[in-house]
Amino acid sequence: MFRIIKKSLKTGVVTGQHPEAGPAEQPVASEARKNAAPFRRSLAVREVDTGSCNACEMEMNALMNPVYDGERFGLHVAASPRHADALVVTGPVTVNMERALKDVYRATPDPKLVIALGDCAVNCGVFKGSYAVTGPVERHIPVDVRIPGCPPRPAEILAALEELRGRLDKTAG
Amino acid sequence: MAETINPTERLQEAFGNAIADVSQVQGIPRFRLDKETLPLVAHFVHTHPDLRGSLSLLWAVDHRPREARYELCYLFTLVEQKDWLLLCTDLHGDDRLFRSITPHIHAAKWYEREIRDLFGLIAQGHPDLRRLVRHEHWPKGTHPLKKDFHWDTVLERHQGQHVFRRIEGEGVFEVPVGPIHAGIIEPGHFRFSVAGEPIMQLELHHFWKHRGVEKLFERQRLTTGLSLAERVSGDTTVGHSLAYCQAVEALLGLEVPRRARYLRSLFLELERLHNHLGDVGAICNDTAYALAHAHCSRMKERIMQLNDRLTGSRFLRGVNQIGGAGCDLTAGQLSGLLEETAAIERDFSELESVIFANASLTDRLEATGVLKERTAWDHAVMGLVGRASGIDRDLRRDRPFAAYDEVPVKVALYRYGDVRARLRVRMDEIHESVRLIGEIRRLIPQGPIAVEPAGLPAAGSWALSAVEGWRGEILYVVMAGEEGRIHRCKVRDPSFVNWPAIQWAVLGNIIPDFPLINKSFNLSYAGNDL
Secondary structure (H helix, E strand, O other): OHHHHHHHHOOOOOOOHHHHHHOOOOOOOOOHHOOOOOHOEEEEEEEEEEOOOOHHHHHHHHHOOOOOOOHHOOOOEEEOOHHHHHEEEOOEOOOOOOOHHHHHHOOOOOEEEEEEHHHHHHOOHHHOOOOOOEEEHHHHHOOOOEEEOOOHHHHHHHHHHHHOOOOEEEEOO | OOOOOOOOHHHHHHHHOOOOOOEEEEEEEEEEEEEOOHHHHHHHHHHHOOOEEHHHHHEEOOOOOOEEEEEEEEEEEOOOOEEEEEEEEEEEEOOEEEEEOOOOOHHHHHHHHHHHHHHHOEOOOOOOOOOOOOOOOOOOOOOOOOOOOOOOOOOOOOOOOOOOOOOOOOOOOEEEEOOOOOOOOOOEEEEEEEEEEEEEEEEEOOOOOOOOOOHHHHHOOOOOOOHHHOOOOOHHHHHHHHHHHHHHHHEEEEEOHHHHHHHHHHHHHHHHHHHHHHHHHHHHHHHOHHHHHHHHHHHHHHHHHHHHHHOOOOOOOEEEEEOOOOOOOHHHHHHHHHHHHHHHHHHHHHHHHHHHHOHHHHHHHHHHOOOOOOHHOOOOOHHHHHHHHHOOHHHHHHOOOOOOOOOOOOOOOOOOOOOHHHHHHHHHHEEEEEEEEHHHHHHHOOOOEEEOOOOOOOOOEEEEEEEOOOOEEEEEEEOOHHHHEEEEEEEOOHHHHHHHHHHOOOOOEHHHHHHHHOOOOOOOHHHOOO
């Protein structure tokens, strides 16, 4: 017990100790912000991997670590699409995952958002054209936000999600 | 002292007449055999007490249109000498059949199914010829790695249902899990058969993420395939890119400068460090011990930010390039790196004592998900999972690459094969990696970090390279085509070998412990599915 307390005291607060995100490569469209209005205060996301190299998954996981602590912005990772407000899709959509993606989309209750995370989800990246890849996410389901990068850094993901939900405006102006 | 055994002599003694040709490729003895004798020789290599060959890789090459033949290559690692031995055979003309070695060598099971899916070559006598990579909705006759299959073919969708193995009986029921799981992880499907709580059978249904990586390599030039290699499995960026670079360098006959070899080892250890730190936390998290998870993911993040500062990529992308290293570190950066990793190690050591003082955690970890040494050997399990089950193999020590011949590694080894042993291997390797980074910093020479590639290899020549990534042995076979193009690139992540073993490790455990067991293996889906 003493060891745990000592460790906690020595560690202190690490939240927020991360580099600032650079300017967004692709600004969030105003229409997407309108769709995101119901989720301003809290957003439950379901992460769906349709064929990524798993770097995007690692960054999504990092988003929830004590340093970025997505929870403080009302971000939650839902275990089921039925509990989700938004789907975060990573990777090009492979032939084998195509049906699962459509099923997940149908299982997510309306209103919902779809966020394409990473270059592969946006434009298939290095896997473009392959026989085993059916195309980017938007070929199968409507996409609201694109967060490019290979993979995007957690700070960039966080910034894009904040911009989407219009929460940056308050500080900006 | 036992007399040294020459495997070539042993094989010639036993199979003299059947061996068509013996040659050396990169110092690996290669035996060319006819397809009828090959299974016998393979069985001999696998079971002979002096050789004890463990199947490391089995791959096929389509030599058309240059020659009308398919080639099958079987790579064995001999357990005593840690040497490689290669058996090859040809299928000429329209011949599509070869004899399966799976009935004798369990480790060949997935390889032979994969070859059938990707090349349309059928392993006769294989106990399970269901589709592996191509799911059932793929049209018949699609074999993507055949040379007459275009890389950008648009596939139609057919009707088809995967048939799982079934256990029938009173009270037996099936629990399907996936392909989309509850956490932020990759897609895969698991089918449990249970009676009550203990698992009687687990069957994997993977390859949801099959992206056609090996076919995409065939569109690349030798010098441009690197960015694809980095994206085979994102968490093993350095391991995969290094293995690819080494293969291409062997083909081009490049001598990598010494400083670059040190840098490569350094980055490989950094990658090992952040992945192991993350895994230790994740294993604790799966026993609902959130405190250890929080601390570990904090330390992992510290390394990722360090990576970003040093190389401009949190995943160390671009640190390897063909002919050397892609980025250099100044003396100041190196000592800063050393300080930081030493601080993280101190931090981690404190956490370690907190973790081991927790009795309820130990209770969950001990004797959970036991992979016996015998089972591990039968499946040729490798990497940290193997080392937790008593398989004493580590390429950094056995076949030194990069700078490991000058910076020797102490290999962590446990015999219990349970989740705790796999956790212990990771913890030992964290300390070892920090020590290695210190050694590298001490010994790193000055000098150039890269040489320019020049010249082209002859079409048809090939090279094999192996790297001990953080998960285990990563193998690349690269075969040159015309004008510096890639004719064939076989990629093997350790996940492909270790996945089937998980089906044995979970037997008798309860389903709620499956996530924990799965996490302690922490295998890549992307590297497996390709």
